[in-house]
Amino acid sequence: MRRAPIVLTATVAGVAAVLSYQPHSKPAGRKVQPVGVVAATPSTGGAHARRAPRAVPRVTTVVGADAPNQYGDVQVRVKMSGRRIVSVKAVALPSAASRSQEISTVAAPRLRRQALAAQSANVDGVSGASYTSAGYRESLQSALDQIASAGPSA
């Protein structure tokens, strides 16, 4: 039986969290067609490659090392079901001035979106414009505000 060759890891500003990633099988018989100089809207045709059936998976949580960035210390926690990524959370760690609080930064939802899109579309990674630049700022700022205004965690 062939070993899964791929390990997916993620960092938030340098935090390393080692995850496992379900490898996908190669789509049968698809050739890459040159797009050429065209103006066209993308079609929704095409078939998914089928994945091999899996045994019932175990749920585990992988905790990354903490790392400082411009917003404070961040730690990535990833929940795995077997070898599939189920959720990604970025957790703000306590420091002398801040309180421990789980936050949803924009980084974590983006990572989760990328991981889930990659798994469903049989790609190894995702490249894309940020969804809304203004939304990014607002979301991140509101997350930071929550940390600043929250009381000590229960």
Added chain:
Amino acid sequence: MGTVVSFALRLDGLTEAAAREALDRACTTLHRADALFSTYRPDSPMSRLRRDEITVQDAPADLQDVLELCRTARRASGGWFDPWALPGGVDPTGLVKGWAAARALEDLRAAGVPAAMVNAAGDAAVFGLPDSDRSWRVGITDPLRPGALAWTTDVGAAIATSGTGERGAHILDPYAGGPSRAVLSATVTGPELAMADALATAVAAGGHAALEHVARLDGYAALCLDDRGAWTATGGFAAQPAA
């Protein structure tokens, strides 16, 4: 830098300890790049340079190299990528993410990893093959359908996407004869991620005019989406519609 960076490694022949060591080196490289170039850090050499507290000659070698790359990219893009055009001093942000990710990838290669992808928030560099029978494959998101992919493409070296996904700067299209269109997303593939990063920024700013410059560069190809929902690509861009 607040950027999410993902790594995908093929592990054949490597222990998990060796893989973690390789990743640590790659992360250190990213930290160093952040310390050097971040305009959010007031005492980074880049911030100091922007305030004219140091000269380019006094700056670290990596910073000089990046500025030189910026000059090359400015020429290659016909001026549509121009880090000197912004108020506040030179700002290589449109190229640094790709540059740093490519350096991190080299750490992995040097550590003996047989194949890897480094993806810095959509700017990705690869080497080797993830499996014996396929190439690294990347999905390109559809700004008009958040969470969905528009295209998938096999990446041989590097891919970068720029754009806000929403109406940004308007670009004038002298050939359309109608209202100007905005570029929602611009993707560039090619041999070097730093250059691809800069060129994607150029296409996001310059639209079809910038596409023409990319088309003239050996090995580089580009794709962009305008706010009418039309995708346009240079002849060398190969992709499939995502399912």
